[in-house]
Amino acid sequence: MKANWDLARYFIYLLEIIKNVSAPDIFYVEDDTDFAFLTKHAIEEVNNGLSVKIVDNGKDALDTLQQLCDNRIKPRLIMLDLNLPGMSGHDLLKKIKEMPFLKYVPVVFFTTSDNPKDIRASLEFGANAYLTKPSGYLNLVSCLHSLHDFWFTKHVNLN
Template sequence: MIDVLYVEDNPDDVDIFKRVVGKIEQPPSYKVLNTGTEAVDYVLRRGTYQNKDTSTPKMLLLDLNLPGNNGFEVLQQIRSHTQGRTLPIVVYSTSDNPKDMREAFDLGANAYLIKPGGYREVSEMLRRAIDFWVAQQGHQ
């Protein structure tokens, strides 16, 4: 089972994520996907993931600006299926637009994190999010 499914098309953000996760004492397992369409297929076990043994992640970390289905479409599609209703989805975006935040929550996001500019701030934010959404589930 993977802990974090990270959907991000920016290679720099993916690299930072991998470095942060690598420094965590008990790092979570993760998978990175680059498009919203692939994320929906993975979670709902469709398309190329139809006959694969994919497990539902403990957390979906979702960028909004993605090729194919954007983050809002991913939220809508995943939340409209039974297997995606209880998956914790954390939007992780550069957008601080209140309209985007409201729409994300209306579509079923559990949290909305605005990507900070500095590495230290990004590192702290990702560590806290992973600790809250992944580590806490291990204690239930």
């Protein structure tokens, strides 16, 4: 049964990818659907023109990223939660850094943990930033605002 479901989900994703041939600006892995929902809206509030692709577990994330690679589609920013079902954010980060096509896409951790150990490990594995999830929607919007300013506006300018 479960295998069938997985298969069904796989086709849905394939359909989505095909439908969404243009690259997502932001690829976000987050298992908290509430937070994912709020973040998606906050990003829209910051910049309505950005496209966001969200998946809620590590395995789907890997599959989707592989699809992106195969289609030579490169997101502009990857955001990862740390505590994910199935595969941790750290493991996911390692896999991403092993994909030559995605190797240079900036990866930002976005998590509840403020544990210094987690922060240090994330940076060591090659994360480009580590953000603790802010409390409340207003804070989230301002947080994403500065994230956007740094990785989309200034970065672009630099390039």
